[in-house]
Amino acid sequence: MTSGHDWESGEGLIGIDDPAEVDAAFARGEGHLGTAVIGLAFNCSLEEASPRIIRATGLPDRAQRGFAFTAAGVAARLNGALTPELYAALRAEGPGRMSIAVNAVDDTLDYVPFRDLPLWLKWWKVVSKVLDKLETWRLECSYAISDARKTLRRRR
Numbered sequence: 001m002t003s004g005h006d007w008e009s010g011e012g013l014i015g016i017d018d019p020a021e022v023d024a025a026f027a028r029g030e031g032h033l034g035t036a037v038i039g040l041a042f043n044c045s046l047e048e049a050s051p052r053i054i055r056a057t058g059l060p061d062r063a064q065r066g067f068a069f070t071a072a073g074v075a076a077r078l079n080g081a082l083t084p085e086l087y088a089a090l091r092a093e094g095p096g097r098m099s100i101a102v103n104a105v106d107d108t109l110d111y112v113p114f115r116d117l118p119l120w121l122k123w124w125k126v127v128s129k130v131l132d133k134l135e136t137w138r139l140e141c142s143y144a145i146s147d148a149r150k151t152l153r154r155r156r
Contacts, residue, residue: 010035017043022052033059034067041074049075050083057089066100069093073107080111087118095124 005012007025010032016022016039025033037056040049053075056068072086082090090108093101108117109125117125 005036007032014039015043016040019044019048019052026052026055031061032064034061034064034071037068037071038074041071041078046075046079046081046083050086054085054089057093062100069101069104072101073104076104076108077111080113081116082108082112084118087121091118091120095121095128 005016005021007013007028007030013032013035016036019040022033022036022040025036033056037049037053040052049071053068053071056071057065059065059068069090072082072090075086076082087108090101090105093099095101095105099105105121105124108121109128114122114125
């Protein structure tokens with residue numbers, strides 16, 4: 001345990017604000033690195049946090065990789081921007097609904113101005129809006145059909 005951060009349990013890592021401490025934890029092969037990079041996203045500049053977030057997106061533990069993408073979403077929310085490397089990490093993971101990065105992509109689309117998004121993410125925003133509208137129409141039709149069936153059954 002160093003500087004009030006417990007790498008064994010992960011306690012206190014959300015408040016980490018020292019990129020050098022996270023670098024040392026990477027070198028030691030500590031767990032909870034995904035949690036630590038969320039702390040960096042909250043407490044450090046985008047330029048300081050970004051390389052560590054990107055490194056954490058390659059962790060072997062899926063949960064910790066998920067936390068790394070959460071950190072990318074936090075960075076987008078707080079800064080209204082991401083670094084080119086973070087955009088590349090999001091693109092590599094994929095923006096689709098089954099992607100581990102889906103929430104980070106959504107946060108990026110919500111908090112980064114459209115004009116500042118890379119072209120692939122602008123396209124994804126358009127595609128996702130169309131998919132959302134189609135899903136809304138599908139559900140509305142499904143509900144209408146279900147309601148009509150219930151009404152017809154009651155009349156019998």
